[in-house]
Amino acid sequence: MKKLMAANWKMYKLAGEAGETAAALRARLDGKLPADREVLVIPPFTALGTTGQALAGAAGFALGAQNFYPSKQGAFTGEIAPDMLLDAGCAYALAGHSERRHILGEDDAMVGRKVGFGLAAGLAMILCVGEKIEERQAGQVEAVLARQLAAGLAEVPADVSPDKLAVAYEPVWAIGTGLTAGPAEVADAHKVVREHLIERFGPQTGAAVRILYGGSVKLGNAGELLGIDNVDGVLVGGASLEAESFSAIVTA
Ligand code: PEP
Numbered sequence: 001m002k003k004l005m006a007a008n009w010k011m012y013k014l015a016g017e018a019g020e021t022a023a024a025l026r027a028r029l030d031g032k033l034p035a036d037r038e039v040l041v042i043p044p045f046t047a048l049g050t051t052g053q054a055l056a057g058a059a060g061f062a063l064g065a066q067n068f069y070p071s072k073q074g075a076f077t078g079e080i081a082p083d084m085l086l087d088a089g090c091a092y093a094l095a096g097h098s099e100r101r102h103i104l105g106e107d108d109a110m111v112g113r114k115v116g117f118g119l120a121a122g123l124a125m126i127l128c129v130g131e132k133i134e135e136r137q138a139g140q141v142e143a144v145l146a147r148q149l150a151a152g153l154a155e156v157p158a159d160v161s162p163d164k165l166a167v168a169y170e171p172v173w174a175i176g177t178g179l180t181a182g183p184a185e186v187a188d189a190h191k192v193v194r195e196h197l198i199e200r201f202g203p204q205t206g207a208a209v210r211i212l213y214g215g216s217v218k219l220g221n222a223g224e225l226l227g228i229d230n231v232d233g234v235l236v237g238g239a240s241l242e243a244e245s246f247s248a249i250v251t252a
Helices: 015-029 045-055 082-087 098-102 108-121 133-137 141-152 183-201 203-208 219-226 243-250
Strands: 003-008 037-042 061-065 092-095 124-129 165-169 210-214 233-236
Touching (some): 037 092, 124 141, 141 165, 165 183, 183 203, 183 219
Parallel strands (some): 061 092, 092 124, 124 165, 165 210
């Protein structure tokens, strides 16, 4: 399975700028994308068109969405449906990002609904999990991950294809703070996630579902993080906004 190198552009970039960054990323990686790497760009909704156009036909690149509402269509003002994202060229979507959990009030049950609904609609889903600093200090990392994984994967069919599901371990205290979890902390948390996946989906699928690390990933730490057991990719926020820094991370 290729390592998944994901760029989360959050609420940054107007459509034109996003298209330019995606085109610059493509130009930098053209012919240089390692065979074991897949690049995923996750722009704001309004930039899906320009980003998708810039990446169209580029081998090893995919487009993703940051969020959706788990319904086919309907009277949900301000929301967007998985079918609309597929129509815009998205192959992937995030669910349970810490900013949605802790700023926008999304609970475990809603995250689980999104993962199940997105998969059924045809999107590959990336379930984000991770503890807050006070939970880590209280020795609750394993318990928090177990709770978020159980709820987040509750509606995933037992026979899910491993290329349709990924988990991103993102300690909340490391997102956008410049703090990165140390190698031992990352290895321990990813082992907990791997064991949960194997218990939930069996040894074959459980071993093949990719587990990404996210939290202040940059060029200086990407190589080391990618060398840790059970780290099958990275989810990058701040350092993915510039083509120069993200392309260097992709090839780290
Ligand atoms: C993220 O957006 O998921 C993230 C990890 O952000 P940053 O890399 O800026 O910490």
